[in-house]
Amino acid sequence: DSILVINCGSSSVKFSLIKPDNGETLLSGLAERLLTDEAVIKIEHKDEKKSYQLTSPFNHQTALAVLVEQLQSLNLVDNIGAVGHRVVHGGEQYSKPTLITPEVEQEIKQLSALAPLHNPANLIGIKACQAAFQHLLQVAVFDTAYHQTMPEKAYIYGIAYSLYQEHAIRRYGFHGTSHYFVAKQAAKQLNKPIEQCNLISAHLGNGCSITVIKNGKSVDTSMGMTPGEGLMMGTRCGDLDSGIIFHLVNSLGYSIEDVDKLVNKESGLLGISGLSNDCRVLQAAMIDDNNEQAKLALTVFCYRIAKSIASYSASLTELDGLILTGGIGENSSWVRSEVIKQLSLLNFVLDEEKNEATRFGASGNIATSSSRPCLVITTNEEWVIAEQTSQLLTNNAN
Amino acid sequence: DSILVINCGSSSVKFSLIKPDNGETLLSGLAERLLTDEAVIKIEHKDEKKSYQLTSPFNHQTALAVLVEQLQSLNLVDNIGAVGHRVVHGGEQYSKPTLITPEVEQEIKQLSALAPLHNPANLIGIKACQAAFQHLLQVAVFDTAYHQTMPEKAYIYGIAYSLYQEHAIRRYGFHGTSHYFVAKQAAKQLNKPIEQCNLISAHLGNGCSITVIKNGKSVDTSMGMTPGEGLMMGTRCGDLDSGIIFHLVNSLGYSIEDVDKLVNKESGLLGISGLSNDCRVLQAAMIDDNNEQAKLALTVFCYRIAKSIASYSASLTELDGLILTGGIGENSSWVRSEVIKQLSLLNFVLDEEKNEATRFGASGNIATSSSRPCLVITTNEEWVIAEQTSQLLTNNAN
Ligand SMILES: Nc1ncnc2c1ncn2[C@@H]1O[C@H](COP(=O)(O)OP(=O)(O)O)[C@@H](O)[C@H]1O
Ligand SMILES: Nc1ncnc2c1ncn2[C@@H]1O[C@H](COP(=O)(O)OP(=O)(O)O)[C@@H](O)[C@H]1O
Known part of the structure; x- marks a missing residue:
């Protein structure tokens, strides 16, 4: 079937x-x-x-x-x-x-x-x-299910606890199906049972998120109550000083709808570059046309990915490797190189040749042999959904 | 004089x-x-x-x-x-x-x-x-001056670039005088010229911020355009999914002033604990009364400090040590222990005895000899202000 x-x-x-x-x-x-x-x-x-x-x-x-x-x-x-x-x-x-x-x-x-x-x-x-x-x-x-194993310290925001109790305001996280899939694949590549794997997974597509996986389970992730938190993305700004929102409304005449639209639709790679939300377009503009704004957008994008990955080292005592997936993670050797360069204190070292070779559906480790592994893995959320749907029916039938 | x-x-x-x-x-x-x-x-x-x-x-x-x-x-x-x-x-x-x-x-x-x-x-x-x-x-x-050496990738937000050009919306950072002072002291303790020091400095008082220092200069910091961004603090929530702000306004009937008050005055340690914004009070409630909310507030507080410190490893290729200062950093051995425990992947290991001994004005390294140094330093912003004021007059007179 x-x-x-x-x-x-x-x-x-x-x-x-x-x-x-x-x-x-x-x-x-x-x-x-x-x-x-x-x-x-x-x-x-x-x-x-x-x-x-x-x-x-x-x-x-x-x-x-x-x-x-x-x-x-x-x-x-x-x-x-x-x-x-x-x-x-x-x-x-x-x-x-x-x-x-x-x-x-x-x-x-x-x-x-x-x-x-x-x-x-x-x-x-x-x-x-x-x-x-x-x-x-x-x-x-x-999309949130995989993250339900997060501990309280990761999902409680620094606001009144009653907002969690009465209105369910907490971190949920998204891209769960993708992070789950690539973590399982990574475990196979590392030749370790998933229950023993400690990984940091970066899903970099139009939406972007990082998940930290301890003994196979999600223990923290960068998206929050909504998919707008965390990394900078194609058109979303990710983390932003909330004082800026008050400033836009109180001093610059924005309505709350204007701000919502600004941070979700007109920000991120598109907002800084003024050019496009598409990583490929920005890379071409940067490399072929020396476009400074495209370069800045990509530079901020990569720095924030590196900072977020590094931050999750605080959630682990052991780290087996890094996973890169999503349209950008699977294909952009430039982004991967920029990110991994900034992770040397966590003992990640890129193999530039492998990095260039591992694109367009290829998968594998793009780090040097002395580095912690950096695994490029093609995500497949549809397969997980099919598999989990099928399993549920089998279990239901038994 | x-x-x-x-x-x-x-x-x-x-x-x-x-x-x-x-x-x-x-x-x-x-x-x-x-x-x-x-x-x-x-x-x-x-x-x-x-x-x-x-x-x-x-x-x-x-x-x-x-x-x-x-x-x-x-x-x-x-x-x-x-x-x-x-x-x-x-x-x-x-x-x-x-x-x-x-x-x-x-x-x-x-x-x-x-x-x-x-x-x-x-x-x-x-x-x-x-x-x-x-x-x-x-x-x-x-308070912002020390951070003016930050590179663009650290100070540009993921929003429309015109908001920076026309309205000066960018990261500025605060606590600059304190971070500058403790970095200079740390250089002395490490016996290295400040220009060669790579440090991460945690100022933990009522307001809290982390600064990463490369070759003696601030290259990134957790507070942003306003002092509300970054770490969770006494009454401020720090980083928060901006989707939560839209949700509070659009679905829960908050005005923008209500939200501003909530996130700046009623959040943080106070918001989660429902008890106090004061670290001492919460520690006493947790230890003496087994107060679960106080424990949760402190646990989230420490986890977020550890994640923020770890994130700045992406800004450096070498790291000489960690600095802890401010009322909490100088005095709370509990907070320091919780934070440093979560930094083992960056090779920080606490010496529990030194940690207990280094309080109430004492300063020094509270890490083991095989660990990167963790320096507790009593900050003194007033001295810096006096010193810099005096220097300016001397230079002006010459
Ligand atoms: N060869 C490539 N080089 C750089 N970026 C690429 C490449 N191919 C796809 N991308 C980027 O991947 C992103 C889309 O990722 P994808 O995972 O397909 O999106 P979604 O999150 O909508 O599923 C776009 O920014 C696109 O530019
Ligand atoms: N012995 C202590 N143990 C734990 N926390 C302490 C101790 N002494 C002071 N603090 C905490 O330090 C914080 C105030 O820090 P401080 O740097 O004085 O504030 P400010 O940022 O206003 O200058 C309070 O949360 C207080 O509880």
């Missing part, structure tokens, strides 16, 4: 049909620009890419109806064992993949208070799949 | 008369509860402590008039060479102690945009001293 993996955003649906045992992708694709008359769905199957304009209503349901049609015409529907949904916020309630029942839907909805942009979109995907695949069980795999 | 050192807050004036060559304090004291009818001034001279109720008007001028009277009756006025003022925010303009002219006053006033609570109070002190000591030169020593 295969598992249909769904990652639903407010105006997009990413999907893939995956074999849970080996991660093989049978079909994948993306519906985007939903809720506009430019809505489109792209489906990839065995090297063949197709694209369809959607007809009205231009919504998630219509997109899934096209997907069902295609799955039927490719004879793939009958082998689907279940649907696995990426759900962003599971609060303190969910530390494991969970079969979606009406009660669970209700809780995911309530958790929207903590993730107003994400959970409602995830619920739209769940509803649409329930309609499209009435006979299939639906499973929620939470 | 001696120097009168003034540290003026909105409702208080701290003062001391100091010999710049050796730091000897001839007289010191504090006027507090100013602008209320409980205004009082306390003066200490040669082990004798006196306290006077002020008469109306209960303001800074009246307080200084009482001080002048006392200085006269003790025959101390004629030896005062100048007045040195602690000024909190010097922006990018001031990286050195500066003779106060009308232009400088104007700039300090303009910098109030960045430090609305502090710079106006500092100006009140300057005005009052100009009236009280008309024949004396006044010098400003800025």
